[in-house]
Amino acid sequence: MHxxxxxxxxSQVSVKALRYYDEIGLLKPAHIDPFTNYRYYSSEQLPRLNRILALKDLGLSLEQIGLLLVDELPVAAMQAMLSDKQAEIARAVEEQRARLARVEARLRQIEREGQPPAYDVVLKPVEPQLVLGARDVVACYGSGDELFGRVVQHLGRHGLDPASCYPLQTLYYDPEYRESDVDMMVAAPLPRPVPDGDGVHVEELPGVRVASVVHQGPYDALGGAYRALLEWLDTHRYCITGPNRNLYLQGPGDDADSATFVTEIQFPVEPRHPHAAG
Amino acid sequence: MHxxxxxxxxSQVSVKALRYYDEIGLLKPAHIDPFTNYRYYSSEQLPRLNRILALKDLGLSLEQIGLLLVDELPVAAMQAMLSDKQAEIARAVEEQRARLARVEARLRQIEREGQPPAYDVVLKPVEPQLVLGARDVVACYGSGDELFGRVVQHLGRHGLDPASCYPLQTLYYDPEYRESDVDMMVAAPLPRPVPDGDGVHVEELPGVRVASVVHQGPYDALGGAYRALLEWLDTHRYCITGPNRNLYLQGPGDDADSATFVTEIQFPVEPRHPHAAG
DNA sequence: GCGAAAAGTCCCCGATCTTGTGCATCACGC
DNA sequence: GCGTGATGCACAAGATCGGGGACTTTTCGC
Incomplete structure (x- = not known):
C-alpha cells in the first residue's frame, strides 16, 4: 500500500490528478483510512491507472474512460466507442487540413498582391424570405431601374414603406455572365404578404448557404468584388448552386454619397469534391 | 444605422457576440446613443466584421485578430502571424494524425485478439536516480538472486532498510535477448549516498523517457508483457535507446502471493523516423 | 393619436466545458 | 517542526450563451 x-x-501522475480521479470515481484508492481519510493505493491499481492514461492518450474524455473501465464491458462496446473516436479524429484532421489550406491560400494571396486581401469571403446561411419580385430580361446590368420602380410603386400601393423592406436586392438568373439581355429580378423582403400585381409577384426566395463579400464604394467598382469572390470559390473548391444576389445595404436611396455605398454580393454555393480537398 | x-x-452574428466584440474593443458600434446606451452600427462596418469572421475562421483568436486589425499594420506582421498560425496548425494536424494511428492500432488489436489488450503501454519520463547496484554476468535470467543478496546486505551494513529503497529493480545490458550469460544489474534507489563495497557500487541511473507496461502475476508470465511492449514499440515506431529495467513494485519481499506480484517493465525509447509516421 | 402590450435593448452576473493547478487552512505523525 | 496528508475554494482559457430586472422602441387595437 502506498x-x-x-x-x-x-505512476508519474500528480497528486491532484489522483485525487480528482478519486472524486469522479475513475480510480478509487484501494483503502481509505477512516480516521485520517488518508488514501492508500495498491501496486495492483497501476494497470488500471495505466489503462486510464493510455485511453486518455487516445483522446477519450475521463467520462468516456469511466464507461470503458466498467467490468465485463462487452468488447463490442469498446469497439463502438473507439470507432466513434476514430471517426471524430478523422473529422478533426480533415477540418484542420482545410483550415491549413485556407491559411496557406491567404498567405499566398498576400505574397502575390503585396497586401492583405481587399475582400473577405464569408460563408453563411441565408434564411428563406418572402419577397416582392419584379423579374425581366433587361438590356444590360445597369438597366434594372425600371424594375426597382415597379417594386417600390407596388409596395406603396399596399401601404408598405420601402424602408421597411430592407434590404432591396437583385438576383441574376443567367447561368453565365452576360453583357446584354440579362435575366434579373429585383426583390424586396416583405414583412407581410401582398397581392401580386402588374409585372410584380410575391415569392419565397429559398434559404441557401452563400459565400458573400461586402463591397464598399460606387457600383462601377463592384467588378473587383465579383472577381475576388469567384477566385475564392475556385481556390476553395466551391461550386455555384443558384442565382447570385446583390444586397443594397446602403445605396442611393439612403441619402448616401456613392463612396459610402455598401453592397453585399452573395453566391449560393456548396463544396465541390469534399473528399479531394488536398 | 442599424x-x-x-x-x-x-451579419449573421449573434447579438451577444456583437456586444462581446464591442466590450473587447474589436468592433465598436459606429454610434452609441448617450441617453439610452443603444448601440448603432453602420453598414460600412460590415467589411470589418467580415474580416473578423474570416480571420476567426483561420483559427486566430479574437485577441490576435484585434492586433491584425490595427490600421496601417505592416504587411510583414500579418505574414508573420499567419505563418505562425500555419506552423501551429500543421503541428496540430500531425499530432492528430498520430493519435488517429494509435486509435486505429488499438482497434486492429482488439479485432485481432477478440478482446481489449492485456497490457497498456504508457510513455513517461523517469528521473535520474542514485542507486546501489550489483552488476554481473549471470548464468540465466533466474539467477540474479545472489545480486539481490549483495545489495540488501550492503544496505543493511550502512543502516538502510531495504524497504526504504523502493522499488528494487533490475537492468539488462545485453543488446539483445540472451538465454544465458546475462549481463544484468540489481539496483536499489538510495535516499542518501553510501560507500561502494564488495561487488556493489553507487551510481546514478540516467533519466530517460521510457515505454512501460505493468505486469500483474507470477514472473513466469512476464514474457507476455515483454512481447506486448516490444510489439507496441514496433507498431508505434519507437526504438530502444538503453538497457531495459524491471521494477519490482510488489514481489516476494512484500508478503504477497505470487498472483499479486506487480512488476513494471521499462524500455528507454525514442521515436524512430518522426517524419514518416504515416 | 393614445395607451397598452410586445419586442428589443441595456447591463450584470454566472454558466459553459474540461482537467486539472494553486492557495489557504487544518490535521497527523515521525 | 517539517513534510505530508486532508478539504475546499478560486482560477484557468476562450468565446460566447442564458437569464434577470429595468428601460426603450415598436406595434396593435381602438
Whole structure:
C-alpha cells in the first residue's frame, strides 16, 4: 500500500490528478483510512491507472474512460466507442487540413498582391424570405431601374414603406455572365404578404448557404468584388448552386454619397469534391 | 444605422457576440446613443466584421485578430502571424494524425485478439536516480538472486532498510535477448549516498523517457508483457535507446502471493523516423 | 393619436466545458 | 517542526450563451 505521494511518483501522475480521479470515481484508492481519510493505493491499481492514461492518450474524455473501465464491458462496446473516436479524429484532421489550406491560400494571396486581401469571403446561411419580385430580361446590368420602380410603386400601393423592406436586392438568373439581355429580378423582403400585381409577384426566395463579400464604394467598382469572390470559390473548391444576389445595404436611396455605398454580393454555393480537398 | 438586432441579422452574428466584440474593443458600434446606451452600427462596418469572421475562421483568436486589425499594420506582421498560425496548425494536424494511428492500432488489436489488450503501454519520463547496484554476468535470467543478496546486505551494513529503497529493480545490458550469460544489474534507489563495497557500487541511473507496461502475476508470465511492449514499440515506431529495467513494485519481499506480484517493465525509447509516421 | 402590450435593448452576473493547478487552512505523525 | 496528508475554494482559457430586472422602441387595437 502506498500513500498518495508515493503512488504519484510511481505512476508519474500528480497528486491532484489522483485525487480528482478519486472524486469522479475513475480510480478509487484501494483503502481509505477512516480516521485520517488518508488514501492508500495498491501496486495492483497501476494497470488500471495505466489503462486510464493510455485511453486518455487516445483522446477519450475521463467520462468516456469511466464507461470503458466498467467490468465485463462487452468488447463490442469498446469497439463502438473507439470507432466513434476514430471517426471524430478523422473529422478533426480533415477540418484542420482545410483550415491549413485556407491559411496557406491567404498567405499566398498576400505574397502575390503585396497586401492583405481587399475582400473577405464569408460563408453563411441565408434564411428563406418572402419577397416582392419584379423579374425581366433587361438590356444590360445597369438597366434594372425600371424594375426597382415597379417594386417600390407596388409596395406603396399596399401601404408598405420601402424602408421597411430592407434590404432591396437583385438576383441574376443567367447561368453565365452576360453583357446584354440579362435575366434579373429585383426583390424586396416583405414583412407581410401582398397581392401580386402588374409585372410584380410575391415569392419565397429559398434559404441557401452563400459565400458573400461586402463591397464598399460606387457600383462601377463592384467588378473587383465579383472577381475576388469567384477566385475564392475556385481556390476553395466551391461550386455555384443558384442565382447570385446583390444586397443594397446602403445605396442611393439612403441619402448616401456613392463612396459610402455598401453592397453585399452573395453566391449560393456548396463544396465541390469534399473528399479531394488536398 | 442599424440597431444591434438588425445588424445581427445582416451579419449573421449573434447579438451577444456583437456586444462581446464591442466590450473587447474589436468592433465598436459606429454610434452609441448617450441617453439610452443603444448601440448603432453602420453598414460600412460590415467589411470589418467580415474580416473578423474570416480571420476567426483561420483559427486566430479574437485577441490576435484585434492586433491584425490595427490600421496601417505592416504587411510583414500579418505574414508573420499567419505563418505562425500555419506552423501551429500543421503541428496540430500531425499530432492528430498520430493519435488517429494509435486509435486505429488499438482497434486492429482488439479485432485481432477478440478482446481489449492485456497490457497498456504508457510513455513517461523517469528521473535520474542514485542507486546501489550489483552488476554481473549471470548464468540465466533466474539467477540474479545472489545480486539481490549483495545489495540488501550492503544496505543493511550502512543502516538502510531495504524497504526504504523502493522499488528494487533490475537492468539488462545485453543488446539483445540472451538465454544465458546475462549481463544484468540489481539496483536499489538510495535516499542518501553510501560507500561502494564488495561487488556493489553507487551510481546514478540516467533519466530517460521510457515505454512501460505493468505486469500483474507470477514472473513466469512476464514474457507476455515483454512481447506486448516490444510489439507496441514496433507498431508505434519507437526504438530502444538503453538497457531495459524491471521494477519490482510488489514481489516476494512484500508478503504477497505470487498472483499479486506487480512488476513494471521499462524500455528507454525514442521515436524512430518522426517524419514518416504515416 | 393614445395607451397598452410586445419586442428589443441595456447591463450584470454566472454558466459553459474540461482537467486539472494553486492557495489557504487544518490535521497527523515521525 | 517539517513534510505530508486532508478539504475546499478560486482560477484557468476562450468565446460566447442564458437569464434577470429595468428601460426603450415598436406595434396593435381602438
Amino acid at each position: 500513500k498518495i505521494g508515493d503512488f504519484s511518483r510511481l | 440597431k444591434i438586432g438588425d445588424f445581427s441579422r445582416l
